[in-house]
Amino acid sequence: MAEFNLTLNADQIELKDWVHEFAKDVMRPNAEEWDDREEFPWPIVQEAAKIGLYGIDFMMNAMSDPSGLTLPVAIEELFWGDAGLGMAIMGSGLAAAGISGNGTPEQVIEWVPQCYGTADDVKLGAFCVSEPDAGSDVSSLRTRAVYDEANDEWVLNGTKAWITNGGIADVHVVVAAVDPTLKGRGQASFIVPPGTKGLSQGQKYKKHGIKASHTAEVVLDDVRVPGRCLLGGKEKLDAKLARAREAGRTGEAQPAMKTFEATRPSVGAQALGIARGAYEIALEYAKERVAFGKPIIMNQAIAFKLANMATQIDAARLLIWRAAWLGRNGGFKNGEGSMSKYYASETAVRVTEEAIQILGGYGYTREYHVERMHRDAKIHTIFEGTSEIQQLVIARAISGLRIE
Numbered sequence: 001m002a003e004f005n006l007t008l009n010a011d012q013i014e015l016k017d018w019v020h021e022f023a024k025d026v027m028r029p030n031a032e033e034w035d036d037r038e039e040f041p042w043p044i045v046q047e048a049a050k051i052g053l054y055g056i057d058f059m060m061n062a063m064s065d066p067s068g069l070t071l072p073v074a075i076e077e078l079f080w081g082d083a084g085l086g087m088a089i090m091g092s093g094l095a096a097a098g099i100s101g102n103g104t105p106e107q108v109i110e111w112v113p114q115c116y117g118t119a120d121d122v123k124l125g126a127f128c129v130s131e132p133d134a135g136s137d138v139s140s141l142r143t144r145a146v147y148d149e150a151n152d153e154w155v156l157n158g159t160k161a162w163i164t165n166g167g168i169a170d171v172h173v174v175v176a177a178v179d180p181t182l183k184g185r186g187q188a189s190f191i192v193p194p195g196t197k198g199l200s201q202g203q204k205y206k207k208h209g210i211k212a213s214h215t216a217e218v219v220l221d222d223v224r225v226p227g228r229c230l231l232g233g234k235e236k237l238d239a240k241l242a243r244a245r246e247a248g249r250t251g252e253a254q255p256a257m258k259t260f261e262a263t264r265p266s267v268g269a270q271a272l273g274i275a276r277g278a279y280e281i282a283l284e285y286a287k288e289r290v291a292f293g294k295p296i297i298m299n300q301a302i303a304f305k306l307a308n309m310a311t312q313i314d315a316a317r318l319l320i321w322r323a324a325w326l327g328r329n330g331g332f333k334n335g336e337g338s339m340s341k342y343y344a345s346e347t348a349v350r351v352t353e354e355a356i357q358i359l360g361g362y363g364y365t366r367e368y369h370v371e372r373m374h375r376d377a378k379i380h381t382i383f384e385g386t387s388e389i390q391q392l393v394i395a396r397a398i399s400g401l402r403i404e
């Protein structure tokens with residue numbers, strides 16, 4: 001077990017500086033353009049792949065760090081650069097986490113690299129859980145997976161909603177109900193390999209923020225995947241279903257929830273990066289902007305806003321680092337993963353709004369980034385578990401009760 005330590009090691013500091021350079025030199029200058037275009041920023045992701053920032057090696061390196069801190073440190077810098085572009089770079093990570101969390105070692109080796117491709121041939125992954133009628137309520141998925149024993153194939157049918165990289169990804173990881181009567185315990189995750197017939201993109205959503213990230217419906221119409229695409233394998237699924245039937249509703253967590261639990265500190269780190277970016281702009285601006293004959297920071301009303309922003313940002317980072325460390329060293333006990341995502345997300349929304357206030361009219365225009373940061377921050381209180389769902393997870397963890 002690694003010791004919990006707030007001092008980053010030399011490798012982590014080097015990585016942080018390296019990601020920061022990319023965020024400063026490549027992401028920030030291009031952020032407004034891709035926000036306006038609302039298209040997937042292929043050139044930026046390709047550039048990230050060329051320097052080794054997007055790709056399987058980067059993820060493996062970050063994931064193998066025993067302290068757990070490398071990934072949130074890198075993500076904070078990326079999202080400091082820009083959240084829409086950051087999401088385009090990080091989006092495949094959720095599919096990779098879904099495969100790593102539920103697949104056999106052979107499946108991980110086969111499919112995770114295909115979520116990234118190579119520097120010359122970039123690929124994407126998508127993790128498809130949410131549906132038009134099932135977002136927070138993951139147990140109510142309608143997408144069905146039926147086993148065709150004669151051909152050893154699974155047949156998937158349904159519609160997935162709001163999927164990052166949906167339809168443009170090469171590898172789609174789809175969570176579907178095998179036995180809907182068992183709700184979440186009757187679900188399994190499937191790989192839909194590149195080019196599989198029957199999978200198509202539905203509507204592409206126009207969004208409030210993170211516009212450079214592609215979000216779309218994924219339609220599954222009699223999609224047939226080989227038996228080996230069931231993550232974890234058939235034997236394990238059959239045993240799980242049998243246990244769930246015996247135990248009623250008290251079986252183990254559904255696959256999607258396991259993935260979300262593991263990725264929550266990283267999502268918190270995304271929100272943290274946005275918050276820090278907006279805070280730094282606001283601090284500089286407040287020192288320079290003169291009103292009534294003095295810099296506006298000389299008014300307590302402005303200085304205290306900045307003091308609160310700095311405090312909340314540091315508190316968010318401490319929660320994220322603790323959760324990231326716990327995720328790698330013994331697991332969460334009191335909903336620490338959810339605490340970190342919940343607090344960092346709410347902080348990002350508050351801090352970016354205060355940044356606009358401090359910049360006044362300039363803050364409301366596109367000139368200073370903070371209005372975009374405010375729009376980008378909001379998604380973090382919604383995806384990968386809304387703030388209310390995080391509170392529910394924490395409340396259940398601290399009470400041991402099934403609070404509804």
Ligand SMILES: Cc1cc2nc3c(=O)[nH]c(=O)nc-3n(C[C@H](O)[C@H](O)[C@H](O)COP(=O)(O)OP(=O)(O)OC[C@H]3O[C@@H](n4cnc5c(N)ncnc54)[C@H](O)[C@@H]3O)c2cc1C
Nearest residue numbers: 127128129130135136162163164215382383384385386388
């Ligand atoms: C840009 C974007 C990208 C996304 N990417 C992905 C992706 O890659 N893969 C994927 O699978 N999904 C993705 N999602 C979906 C996202 O995870 C869901 O939108 C989210 O989980 C919320 O579900 P919902 O929209 O159905 O809201 P609902 O579940 O309908 O919630 C609506 C409101 O009710 C509240 N609520 C619901 N239940 C409770 C309760 N029990 N107690 C208290 N309050 C409650 C919620 O907190 C929320 O405020 C993405 C969404 C967006 C917008």
